[in-house]
Amino acid sequence: xxxxxxxxxxxxxxxxxxxxxxxxxxxxxxxxxxxxxxxxxxxxxxxxxxxxxxxxxxxxxxxxxxxxxxxxxxxxxxxxxxxxxxxxxxxxxxxxxxxxxxxxxxxxxxxxxxxxxxxxxxxxxxxxxxxxxxxxxxxxxxxxxxxxxxxxxxxxxxxxxxxxxxxxxxxxxxxxxxxxxxxxxxxxxxxxxxxxxxxxxxxxxxxxxxxxxxxxxxxxxxxxxxxxxxxxxxxxxxxxxxxxxxxxxxxxxxxxxxxxxxxxxxxxxxxxxxxxxxxxxxxxxxxxxxxxxxxxxxxxxxxxxxxxxxxxxxxxxxxxxxxxxxxxxxxxxxxxxxxxxx
Amino acid sequence: xxxxxxxxxxxxxxxxxxxxxxxxxxxxxxxxxxxxxxxxxxxxxxxxxxxxxxxxxxxxxxxxxxxxxxxxxxxxxxxxxxxxxxxxxxxxxxxxxxxxxxxxxxxxxxxxxxxxxxxxxxxxxxxxxxxxxxxxxxxxxxxxxxxxxxxxxxxxxxxxxxxxxxxxxxxxxxxxxxxxxxxxxxxxxxxxxxxxxxxxxxxxxxxxxxxxxxxxxxxx
Numbered sequence: 001x002x003x004x005x006x007x008x009x010x011x012x013x014x015x016x017x018x019x020x021x022x023x024x025x026x027x028x029x030x031x032x033x034x035x036x037x038x039x040x041x042x043x044x045x046x047x048x049x050x051x052x053x054x055x056x057x058x059x060x061x062x063x064x065x066x067x068x069x070x071x072x073x074x075x076x077x078x079x080x081x082x083x084x085x086x087x088x089x090x091x092x093x094x095x096x097x098x099x100x101x102x103x104x105x106x107x108x109x110x111x112x113x114x115x116x117x118x119x120x121x122x123x124x125x126x127x128x129x130x131x132x133x134x135x136x137x138x139x140x141x142x143x144x145x146x147x148x149x150x151x152x153x154x155x156x157x158x159x160x161x162x163x164x165x166x167x168x169x170x171x172x173x174x175x176x177x178x179x180x181x182x183x184x185x186x187x188x189x190x191x192x193x194x195x196x197x198x199x200x201x202x203x204x205x206x207x208x209x210x211x212x213x214x215x216x217x218x219x220x221x222x223x224x225x226x227x228x229x230x231x232x233x234x235x236x237x238x239x240x241x242x243x244x245x246x247x248x249x250x251x252x253x254x255x256x257x258x259x260x261x262x263x264x265x266x267x268x269x270x271x272x273x274x275x276x277x278x279x280x281x282x283x284x285x286x287x288x289x290x291x292x293x294x295x296x297x298x299x300x301x302x303x304x305x306x307x308x309x310x311x312x313x314x315x316x317x318x319x320x321x322x323x324x325x326x327x328x329x330x331x332x333x334x335x336x337x338x339x340x341x342x
Numbered sequence: 343x344x345x346x347x348x349x350x351x352x353x354x355x356x357x358x359x360x361x362x363x364x365x366x367x368x369x370x371x372x373x374x375x376x377x378x379x380x381x382x383x384x385x386x387x388x389x390x391x392x393x394x395x396x397x398x399x400x401x402x403x404x405x406x407x408x409x410x411x412x413x414x415x416x417x418x419x420x421x422x423x424x425x426x427x428x429x430x431x432x433x434x435x436x437x438x439x440x441x442x443x444x445x446x447x448x449x450x451x452x453x454x455x456x457x458x459x460x461x462x463x464x465x466x467x468x469x470x471x472x473x474x475x476x477x478x479x480x481x482x483x484x485x486x487x488x489x490x491x492x493x494x495x496x497x498x499x500x501x502x503x504x505x506x507x508x509x510x511x512x513x514x515x516x517x518x519x520x521x522x523x524x525x526x527x528x529x530x531x532x533x534x535x536x537x538x539x540x541x542x543x544x545x546x547x548x549x550x551x552x553x554x555x556x557x558x559x560x561x562x
Contacts, residue, residue, distance in 0.1 A: 082471065086470040105471070153471075
């Protein structure tokens with residue numbers, strides 16, 4: 001478990017000070033995959049380095065399983081660090097060593113006997129699917145394979161926590177997916193707590209249980225993936241959601257609405273959970289004397305739960321349309337679309 | 343002409359031997375001193391593993407001080423020190439002492455630049471694994487930079503070949519001395535050509551071997 005208690009990291013530069021991390025309160029539970037998302041410069045890189053004390057907090061405390069690393073002696077800190085694996089955007093492998101020796105490296109630091117070490121390396125390379133690459137050098141591997149070596153190296157000492165510093169940002173979308181699947185497997189099979197930072201919304205959507213959104217060093221919003229995607233509050237969160245979910249009605253459709261008379265009845269239906277599985281529209285068409293015209297929409301899946309929205313035009317008499325709305329509001333969230341606001 | 347040159351073959355061989363001896367011993371000793379100095383420069387600098395600004399600034403200045411003295415001045419200036427170390431201020435052994443003092447700070451700077459080529463992220467990764475500073479130096483910095491260090495030592499070796507030509511001032515002998523005292527001062531052009539060709543040959547071989555070793559180590 002990782003707890004940030006009112007943590008700040010302040011860099012003094014001559015007269016000015018930069019608050020890279022600003023009064024962050026955050027708890028990452030055991031066995032959870034927690035994502036921190038933010039644009040570059042938001043402070044997430046600093047935040048993740050506070051966990052294994054690569055950066056020292058200026059204020060507040062970071063507790064790892066209840067222990068404040070800042071209070072430890074250097075030898076004790078090094079011991080705790082062996083229980084916290086870390087992977088990086090640019091992999092940071094030893095170019096002069098083979099895959100086998102890269103993975104063995106953290107074990108050899110603590111003087112693990114050669115036989116145990118070889119056994120463990122073999123085991124973990126099998127887990128990440130690189131058994132056949134043990135004798136190759138990092139230079140000979142693809143980006144995805146290098147990150148697998150990074151993951152194997154981070155897991156070699158059987159840590160409780162895995163820190164992922166933009167681990168997929170240098171990879172193409174396909175490779176990103178396979179690495180994320182592997183990270184999920186790491187959590188599911190070893191029960192390791194994973195804290196990842198990223199600027200890619202599709203990454204957190206794919207794999208995280210909960211996320212926090214960071215901006216200017218502060219956590220501006222946090223919650224389950226589902227809550228943040230379905231009800232984003234902060235403008236930055238909305239921006240991030242927009243990168244993977246098109247919420248705005250395309251201009252071509254909006255223009256069409258404006259050009260004709262403004263008295264058209266256009267609504268946005270937001271489907272959440274089981275309502276997405278119901279044939280809401282066909283029920284309306286059957287039960288009421290209205291025509292249903294779908295203008296735009298998107299349904300996707302978050303954490304195994306269907307989620308999405310439809311922009312629909314209802315054609316018919318006004319009282320009848322009101323009845324439709326009253327009826328359907330019990331099942332889905334309804335919002336009237338009046339102008340550009342969408 | 344031909345006969346004249348033949349008379350000097352033994353002299354040339356002796357000079358070659360002296361040059362190789364001076365360069366070899368100096369290189370070995372200077373690396374032994376320069377390598378740790380280079381490591382100290384890297385770990386104590388700003389952002390280094392054992393950052394220590396006052397120490398780094400002082401140490402860096404001392405290194406620069408020794409690097410700025412022209413070799414021919416250094417050769418004479420440290421004569422008492424040389425006598426203290428090797429018991430004599432003339433001869434091949436006496437030439438080695440200033441050569442070492444001349445090239446050790448140079449090698450320190452070359453090692454420093456090689457070590458700085460190691461990506462900071464790799465060092466950070468080792469730190470995150472709980473490696474001690476000494477483990478990072480021995481098992482990350484040096485192996486990762488070794489290929490580059492060897493290339494830089496090749497440069498230092500060639501510098502030593504050049505500097506050793508001045509060893510004649512303290513009776514150190516060597517090819518450079520032969521070229522000056524016979525080729526230049528006695529107008530024996532043949533000797534001049536032969537020694538220069540030999541020096542070119544030594545430099546070429548050194549560079550080739552250095553390149554090969556560096557490449558070999560990079561690809562293990």
